[in-house]
Amino acid sequence: MLAMEDRIAAAGEHLVANRIENAALIYESVLDINPRNAEALAGLADVYLRQGAFDKALRFASNAVSVNPSLPETSLVLAKAALASNKTGIAETALDSALELANPPAEAFALRADLLADAGQAVEAELLLNKALEVHGPVPQILTTLATLYLRDGLNAQALEVAQEALVLEPDNVAATGLVGAVLCSLKDYRNARPYIEKAHLLDPGNPLFLTYLAQVLIGEGEISDAIRTARRVTQINNVFLMGWGTYVRAMAFKGEVDHALSEFSALAKSHPNRIEALVSLAGAHKSVGQVSKALALLQPLLKNIKSLSSLEQRKVTAVLRDCCLSTCHWQQVRATFIGLDLRAMLGCETSDPTTLRDAFDQTTLLIDRQFNVLDIIPLLRFARPHDTTTENKGREVHGSGSLGEIVSLVDGLHFHANDIPRSDADDSLPQQINAFPLSAIMAIEENIPAPKDAFEPYIHAMPETLPIWEASLASLPRPFVGIVWDEHRPGLLLDDLAPMLDGFEGTIVSLVWDDARHQLKGHDAIIDAGVHFRSLADLTACLSMMDLVIGPDGLPMHVAGAMGREALLLCQPDKNWYWAGLEGTSAWYPSIDLLETAGFAHWSDANALFGDRIRARMNARIEALRDDVA
The missing domain is CATH 3.40.50.2000 (Glycogen Phosphorylase B;)
Incomplete structure (x- = not known):
């Protein structure tokens, strides 16, 4: 009689080769003999997951964990099934359990980091991925997850470096190939992005993300007709893929037919399974083609009911809304986009007196938001300077990525400190976490709005x-x-x-x-x-x-x-x-x-x-x- 270990190993090989039906038959034969075999339960859960039977996958994965909670692989499958079923809480618990066990899989680190990033905990996600690199070494999956984290935070230089490192390790890694192209697209370097995006598309032709980036490349290269056709294909392959719709709208704008594209997108948004995310994406599409007032009209109702949204939805809504308010000089509305911001508490003040808040603000250390690049921070540095410019004032400390230090140091009264997180905890230079005032929150302080022309004073001077x-x-x-x-x-x-x-x-x-x-x-x-x-x-x-x-x-x-x-x-x-x-x-x-x-x-x-x-x-x-x- 075949040993259980041999059956499980054979089923696993079938899964790797994507022979799903063969894997299912073997796992079922194991369960006929021993219905409480955790590896077979987890394996069959993986089969159901790949077949799209998420409820079955969740049930079998839960049984696998209850039978043997000491196997990190079973917790990983449970997490993946929970994520597919939009049960984030179950996924978080399962991943935390997997990471506490010996030899947790690299994928468990990657998925948990993604959840942390979605919750707005980018620093924690980065630290977790650095830990994963210590445990597993430079594994492409961990590197691509780290590169994706950097990309979503606008840290393009770091994202490109890490994605290229993954690509060196595995030249045909589709995720790494696509990521290099995606970063280059973010940098608007479409010419160099093109070969990477085209290769990623050929490696995974059904992936709507790569096809969307290909459409963006075509827009960037001025091939508008091909861009429209490619973006349109994305909406046909996966009509709920919102990034594809946004790219289609932008391509049609160059053809002069943006209103038709927006009408199509609007109809889709009304029936989208995630209506909040669809409305935010539709507003972003309007903003991207200069129709900012329309974007504001779409988002204002969401702002009124913002507390009913998830934390991730709140961040997405307020990010686009703040961008729109800033773009249209609606300064007073910008403050409303900082949900839950208590300036008095942040500045340690007992009153809301403007003079008291200003004096307290002068004493704070500023922390540059991770997603800010050098062009984002320069207009805000105007308001970062201490109001007290006497010789007794030692100036203000500003912490942020080392790449921003040179520009910050050009502003009178600011002293820069790099706070870049190293790839390994072994580096003793890792700075301590500090209590600081986010640079972005400067926009929530009432007096920090662009002053009239006659009130402007230059704040960068030649040495x-x-x-x-x-x-x-x-x-x-x-x-x-x-x-x-x-x-x-x-x-x-x-x-x-x-x-x-x-x-x-x-x-x-x-x-x-x-x-x-x-x-x-x-x-x-x-x-x-x-x-x-x-x-x-x-x-x-x-x-x-x-x-x-x-x-x-x-x-x-x-x-x-x-x-x-x-x-x-x-x-x-x-x-x-x-x-x-x-x-x-x-x-x-x-x-x-x-x-x-x-x-x-x-x-x-x-x-x-x-x-x-x-x-x-x-x-x-x-x-x-x-x-x-x-x-």
Whole structure:
């Protein structure tokens, strides 16, 4: 007679090879002999899980755990069945049990980390995954989960590094391949994302996520017809996959048929099995094509009943709602998106007196939110400076990712401390957790709203010791100095799009680009390549301080120019980020910057026709202003 161990091993091999019916027959034969065999119960639960019979899977997995709770694999199957049945509490308990046992599976770490991240506990999820790496080593599943965590928090550099590490270990790992492509898509590097996304799609052609990213790549590469067809296919393969619908709407916007796409999405949202998530996604789709008022109208009813939603739903609703309020300058409504925020308690105050709160706020340590990138924090750093600027004030400590330290250190009165969590607890440099005020919560303080233009004071300044070399370098060149920036690749604004507007200018055009986009300077010999000499942001600020005007799209140079109070023109489209909210054509956060916004989604090769006359008029105005100064 065949040994039980041999039967269980054979069934497991069938499962790995996806021969589900063969595995089921063997597991059932084991249970005919011993109905309380935990491994067979768990194995049959896995079979039912793969067949979509979630109730059966949950019942058999529960029986397996009750028979032998010391097997981490049985708890893992129970967790997976519970998650498939939307029973998160059971899944959490099962995973916690699995992780307390000897040799917990890597998948148990990954699933528990996902649940922690969904609950808004990203730091705890990261620590758990670091522990998993200590237990299992660099396993692709753990690495891809960690990369996904970084990606969802906007930590693109870390996500890319970890996903590439997983891909080195297993070159055909579909999750790692898709993740590398997804991160590159987030960075809008569609050209380099394309081979990874295409490979992931071919490895798993039925996966709607990879097909959606492929549609995003096609949009980014300007292949709109193919993008629409691909995104449309996603909605047909899996019509409840919301990311696919959002991408379809964006693709149709470039074709000029966004209202039709939004109408289709709206009809789907009404019948979606998760109506709250569908409404949030629909609002996000409206926001992504510049229809912010419509997005607000969809979300306002949810805000009124926010306490009836789960914590995850609350975070999703308030994130999109806050973005919309900021984008439309509805400052007073922003505070309402901070659900459960008690400023008095956070600042240790007994009253709500504005002066008391302000003084308490000056004494707090600031913590930069994990999901914030450098462009998110610059407009908020304006309000991070202590109100007390006397010599006795030692300034304010700001903690955050080390990559943000250079920009924070440029702001007077702020002292930066990196709090990056290392990959291993063995690193004694891991900082202690501190009680700090989140940078994002600055927006909930009533007086921290963009002030009128005449109340703005520059808060980033060039370092005096860096100025002489730039003054000497530009001294022999004709004024005015116009600094320009551009994007590295499509669908962004390229130098060739800007160049026709600069022809015949009597002053000096200065390139402030220092990254890979510098290659576009080839053939534009009249433009001074200042960026090649940049060694730090101190060089950028010194050069910007010499500029009479700055022109270009969203990017670090434009934010720094705005924080320095330098005159600038920003070229943008309706999907611009919240920090480019405008008041009568002027940036609300950076009053020295005027906004040149397209009416719809246009190809930037049309920039000269759209804005050429206005840009040339502004440059000529700078010439006239200099002549008046001389006179």
